[in-house]
Amino acid sequence: MASRKKKLQGLVAATITPMTEHGEINFSVIGQYVDYLVEEQGVKNIFVNGTTGEGLSLSVSERRQVAEEWMTKGRNKLDQVVIHVGALSLKESQELARHAAEIGADGIAVIAPFFLKPWNKDVLINFLKEVAAAAPALPFYYYHIPALTGVKIRAEELLDGIQEKIPTFQGLKFSDTDLLDFGQCVDQNRERQFAFLFGVDEQLLSALVMGATGAVGSTYNYLGKKTNQMLEAFERKDFSSALNHQFCIQRFINFVLKLGFGVSQTKAIMTLVSGIPMGPPRPPLQRASREFIDEAKARLESLDFLSSTDLKDGNLESCS
Numbered sequence: 001m002a003s004r005k006k007k008l009q010g011l012v013a014a015t016i017t018p019m020t021e022h023g024e025i026n027f028s029v030i031g032q033y034v035d036y037l038v039e040e041q042g043v044k045n046i047f048v049n050g051t052t053g054e055g056l057s058l059s060v061s062e063r064r065q066v067a068e069e070w071m072t073k074g075r076n077k078l079d080q081v082v083i084h085v086g087a088l089s090l091k092e093s094q095e096l097a098r099h100a101a102e103i104g105a106d107g108i109a110v111i112a113p114f115f116l117k118p119w120n121k122d123v124l125i126n127f128l129k130e131v132a133a134a135a136p137a138l139p140f141y142y143y144h145i146p147a148l149t150g151v152k153i154r155a156e157e158l159l160d161g162i163q164e165k166i167p168t169f170q171g172l173k174f175s176d177t178d179l180l181d182f183g184q185c186v187d188q189n190r191e192r193q194f195a196f197l198f199g200v201d202e203q204l205l206s207a208l209v210m211g212a213t214g215a216v217g218s219t220y221n222y223l224g225k226k227t228n229q230m231l232e233a234f235e236r237k238d239f240s241s242a243l244n245h246q247f248c249i250q251r252f253i254n255f256v257l258k259l260g261f262g263v264s265q266t267k268a269i270m271t272l273v274s275g276i277p278m279g280p281p282r283p284p285l286q287r288a289s290r291e292f293i294d295e296a297k298a299r300l301e302s303l304d305f306l307s308s309t310d311l312k313d314g315n316l317e318s319c320s
């Protein structure tokens, strides 16, 4: 049986995997990174080795070490650490699931295998079930990200009866813009026991209305504080101020999306905002361009997401 621990709520930062200039994992900054998330961003949950963490570009041994380091440095500071253990090989995924349990993680998440793909709901559930069974005491989350996996099985279909198959099933990380599918996931969960974690940061407010219980995303690494203000406004039913916060966040995300935004750019932005060096991404990703960094920096400053001295007065865009 899954341990019935506190439901995962609020913001969850999808952690970046810091790397050295030579492309090795830079474990030495993870302690600082934990403190930054907790103290500067008010974010106390993390999702390790996911998309943003380049989990699928790391070796199994690296994934184990990264997970261990976050567990060690996060002890007594973080609320929950969820480890993404999805892999193309069921064996590797099970190994990582067992490892997550051994090191005391709070949950595991799995994406759909994306090379030889499951072709229907039952086939996908069977794969997920085998992984979940390797960590029978850990809450299990399905990580739905169809644009990247190419597995378009609707989450709402997958959830139907899932707990009979996967007793540790605890929720969904939903990284898609289909709010009909998302809403129907929430709607069918009559007992309200599952966590519904939304993964499209620029649309989180709409997902909150639809019943999201939390959010996992890359931008919570550096816009966590801002997004927490939106969550607080939503909680107190101050929807116009929640919307203002969402629009501010959208102005930034929309700007960088147009320039080309992905994991490489997330690494550059986090380096800029936190001052902690995240390093380059691993090939096939390429580091963000100088032009991207300069433009993103100017935009962060004009929105007051990054302090600067010369823009304060008469700044029409300011989001502070």
Ligand SMILES: CC(=O)N[C@H](C=O)[C@@H](O)[C@H](O)[C@H](O)CO
Residues within 6 Å of the ligand: 014, 051, 052, 175, 199, 200, 201, 202, 216, 217, 218, 219, 253
């Ligand atoms: C594809 C991807 O990486 N999605 C992230 C999480 O699921 C999001 O946090 C996005 O980075 C964010 O919403 C910006 O589009």
Ligand SMILES: CC(=O)C(=O)O
Residues within 6 Å of the ligand: 014, 015, 047, 049, 050, 051, 052, 053, 199, 216, 217, 218
């Ligand atoms: C964004 C997210 O959840 C991930 O990086 O996996």
